Amino acid sequence: MADAPERPPGSAAPVAPDATGAPAPAAGGAPAPAPGGSPFGGEPLLELRGVSKSFGAVQALYRVDLAVHAGEVLALVGDNGAGKSTLIKSIAGIHSIDEGEIRFAGKPVSIGGPKDAAQLGIEVVYQDLALADNLDVVQNMFLGREETSGPLRGLDETDMEQRARETLAGLSVTTIRSVRQTVAGLSGGQRQSVAVAKAVMWNSKVVILDEPTAALGVAQTRQVLDLVRRLAEKGLGVILISHNLHDVFEVADSVSVLRLGQDVARFTVADTTQAAVVEAITAGALDTVPGQLQEVSA
Amino acid sequence: MSSSTVDPTLHPTTAAPAPGEPRSLRDAAVRWWADVKGGELGALPILIGMVIIVVVFQSQNDNFLTAGNFLNLVIQAAGIMTIAMGVVFVLLLGEIDLSVGFVSGVGGAIAALLTLPGGNWEFAGLPAIAVVLVVGLLIGTLNGLLFTKVGIPSFVVTLAGLLAWNGAVLVLIGDQGTVVIQSQTIIDLANGFISAAASWVLVAVGIGGYALNQLARRRTRTSKGLPVDPVSLLALRIGVLAVALIAAVWVMNEDRGVPYVVLMLAVLFVVGSWVLTRSRFGRHVMAIGGNIEAARRAGIPVDRVRIACFAIASMMATLGGVVLASRLTSVDTGAGGGTILLYSIAAAVIGGTSLFGGRGSIRAAVLGAIVIASIDNGLGLLGLASGTKFIITGLVLLAAVTVDSVARRNLAGSGRG
Ligand SMILES: Nc1ncnc2c1ncn2[C@@H]1O[C@H](COP(=O)(O)OP(=O)(O)O)[C@@H](O)[C@H]1O
Numbered sequence: 040m041a042d043a044p045e046r047p048p049g050s051a052a053p054v055a056p057d058a059t060g061a062p063a064p065a066a067g068g069a070p071a072p073a074p075g076g077s078p079f080g081g082e083p084l085l086e087l088r089g090v091s092k093s094f095g096a097v098q099a100l101y102r103v104d105l106a107v108h109a110g111e112v113l114a115l116v117g118d119n120g121a122g123k124s125t126l127i128k129s130i131a132g133i134h135s136i137d138e139g140e141i142r143f144a145g146k147p148v149s150i151g152g153p154k155d156a157a158q159l160g161i162e163v164v165y166q167d168l169a170l171a172d173n174l175d176v177v178q179n180m181f182l183g184r185e186e187t188s189g190p191l192r193g194l195d196e197t198d199m200e201q202r203a204r205e206t207l208a209g210l211s212v213t214t215i216r217s218v219r220q221t222v223a224g225l226s227g228g229q230r231q232s233v234a235v236a237k238a239v240m241w242n243s244k245v246v247i248l249d250e251p252t253a254a255l256g257v258a259q260t261r262q263v264l265d266l267v268r269r270l271a272e273k274g275l276g277v278i279l280i281s282h283n284l285h286d287v288f289e290v291a292d293s294v295s296v297l298r299l300g301q302d303v304a305r306f307t308v309a310d311t312t313q314a315a316v317v318e319a320i321t322a323g324a325l326d327t328v329p330g331q332l333q334e335v336s337a
Numbered sequence: 338m339s340s341s342t343v344d345p346t347l348h349p350t351t352a353a354p355a356p357g358e359p360r361s362l363r364d365a366a367v368r369w370w371a372d373v374k375g376g377e378l379g380a381l382p383i384l385i386g387m388v389i390i391v392v393v394f395q396s397q398n399d400n401f402l403t404a405g406n407f408l409n410l411v412i413q414a415a416g417i418m419t420i421a422m423g424v425v426f427v428l429l430l431g432e433i434d435l436s437v438g439f440v441s442g443v444g445g446a447i448a449a450l451l452t453l454p455g456g457n458w459e460f461a462g463l464p465a466i467a468v469v470l471v472v473g474l475l476i477g478t479l480n481g482l483l484f485t486k487v488g489i490p491s492f493v494v495t496l497a498g499l500l501a502w503n504g505a506v507l508v509l510i511g512d513q514g515t516v517v518i519q520s521q522t523i524i525d526l527a528n529g530f531i532s533a534a535a536s537w538v539l540v541a542v543g544i545g546g547y548a549l550n551q552l553a554r555r556r557t558r559t560s561k562g563l564p565v566d567p568v569s570l571l572a573l574r575i576g577v578l579a580v581a582l583i584a585a586v587w588v589m590n591e592d593r594g595v596p597y598v599v600l601m602l603a604v605l606f607v608v609g610s611w612v613l614t615r616s617r618f619g620r621h622v623m624a625i626g627g628n629i630e631a632a633r634r635a636g637i638p639v640d641r642v643r644i645a646c647f648a649i650a651s652m653m654a655t656l657g658g659v660v661l662a663s664r665l666t667s668v669d670t671g672a673g674g675g676t677i678l679l680y681s682i683a684a685a686v687i688g689g690t691s692l693f694g695g696r697g698s699i700r701a702a703v704l705g706a707i708v709i710a711s712i713d714n715g716l717g718l719l720g721l722a723s724g725t726k727f728i729i730t731g732l733v734l735l736a737a738v739t740v741d742s743v744a745r746r747n748l749a750g751s752g753r754g
Pocket residue numbers: 094097098099117118119120121122123124125126
């Protein structure tokens with residue numbers, strides 16, 4: 040990493056040319072609101088309609104609607120057990136949905152496994168990061184999508200290493216000493232950076248991050264939030280799951296609230312307050328009748 | 338390593354090893370030592386163990402270090418080594434295969450029966466070995482299917498296999514009690530030797546191939562602007578390999594020569610190592626052993642890879658059975674029993690393959706099998722009874738697993754685990 044020619048070793052504060060610095064709490068208000076109340080008009084990049092999922096007797100998701108647009112940071116909030124992780128695993132193809140529809144770029148899609156999601160350009164940074172401790176940074180970033188070359192189809196390590204370095208540099212991740220060290224030796228923030236880099240390397244269109252800052256200190260949280268903003272500025276749709284409303288209000292454009300497996304409220308960050316979101320998380324109206332959910336911000 | 342509380346990556350200092358790749362031999366040594374202290378022991382424990390074994394046995398019996406005994410030792414290790422190479426694939430998954438011992442017995446028995454003159458088949462040696470390998474493949478695939486698709490723990494599936502294939506050996510050999518191998522090809526595997534001239538050509542090919550491979554990799558990395566190891570380190574690696582190969586072949590040629598089975602093991606070593614470290618399949622095996630959930634989410638066909646590993650283990654076991662049969666030039670009702678299973682698994686573990694999955698190599702099987710054969714051979718020279726042999730081998734295994742566990746703890750303690 041540090042030997043990358045354009046980057047002096049151990050250079051301090053990661054500053055990307057396009058970084059927005061520290062956005063004020065109302066960062067989401069920057070884009071001019073489009074007609075209709077949402078800052079992002081037009082067709083959603085990724086849309087869920089009436090998605091349900093149960094594990095035996097546990098109804099983890101019930102008729103959930105969700106939409107994220109290109110360039111939008113959508114925060115998905117809710118109490119523990121609300122179904123957030125289940126929702127993103129359904130999008131990622133790890134769980135199959137019982138009913139409902141997933142649409143991508145306006146067309147219904149069926150996602151039967153992680154490869155299908157990746158094919159569409161959907162990448163997920165899981166809550167537990169899903170890194171293999173015994174593999175190095177490059178090996179983890181290319182896991183399942185290794186590049187091969189030569190008549191024997193052997194692994195093309197140099198090519199993968201080069202691309203991994205470029206991606207990390209592009210995200211201004213400068214704290215990783217060597218991309219050839221095993222992930223077991225990395226700190227929490229570094230592991231998070233690797234997981235994010237792994238997700239954005241593939242020309243992805245939608246990046247989903249499940250509690251990316253839960254295990255991080257102040258400075259590292261700062262880096263991840265900056266990263267989230269930069270992804271949206273590049274035109275990706277970002278779904279950010281977080282417990283920290285302060286973080287949410289800092290980077291998100293809109294907020295969807297899940298409660299006991301149902302989406303109980305949607306907000307535009309510029310037009311709401313933390314108190315209103317907390318209210319929805321803890322006491323949002325549960326509604327089992329489809330069609331009655333109201334766009335709170337409308 | 339232990340006293341630092343500040344994340345060194347946030348505050349790089351001149352005291353820490355420089356970032357990136359080592360710049361000199363000295364730098365490389367410093368890093369290696371830091372890794373060892375941090376718990377990345379590599380082949381160090383086993384090399385120390387080998388030195389102790391050689392010193393102890395040579396001081397007790399002058400015959401231990403003779404060319405003839407070295408050759409015996411290598412041929413003794415060959416069967417276990419072959420089986421252990423296959424076991425590595427299963428251990429890397431974090432699974433176990435207890436059936437490899439008697440599956441090797443089945444392999445030996447089938448090879449012996451197929452090649453009997455006047456029998457129903459009268460296969461030539463090589464086609465018989467091919468049949469044996471297919472049988473191994475089928476057995477392992479069955480193990481893998483029962484494990485992945487039915488969901489029976491590998492311990493139980495292969496424990497059942499241990500019993501069933503023991504029965505199969507008894508059924509196959511049956512009333513005869515012992516089947517003497519008639520195929521010269523199979524006998525030659527462990528008892529035939531390649532000419533000295535041919536052995537030196539192969540040594541040259543081996544060293545040259547390794548050197549070219551290293552240089553080619555260095556050239557691609559340089560051309561892509563990636564950091565490379567210093568030339569001196571490259572030369573050291575090639576030099577160590579050259580010295581070891583030349584010494585081993587020279588010693589064997591002092592006695593009867595290089596046995597065919599050594600050639601076979603060399604090929605298996607190169608192919609197996611390539612598969613584990615340079616193919617997508619090998620990378621997926623490692624990933625499954627390290628974090629199966631991560632592998633699954635990365636879209637790796639986890640079940641298919643695991644079935645393949647069990648298939649490889651059984652196939653290598655049947656081949657190992659042929660090697661063992663070749664050494665004894667016969668197969669009896671005890672084939673595949675005794676210490677074969679435990680020695681094979683112990684070889685992989687002593688060589689540095691973790692029972693917890695995700696860490697191990699083909700090299701581990703080779704080194705571990707040599708250690709076990711050395712202890713067996715050395716204690717035999719001292720005229721010690723089997724009981725003592727088993728106790729000492731058991732203690733060595735315990736020591737190896739302890740080293741593995743402590744190393745893992747150190748890795749965790751230093752923030753690397
Ligand atoms: N694999 C599973 N099997 C059974 N129940 C599950 C599984 N995954 C999640 N659940 C249940 O679904 C509900 C939602 O969980 P989850 O999506 O992890 O919530 P969150 O991420 O919002 O905290 C919980 O009641 C949880 O126990």
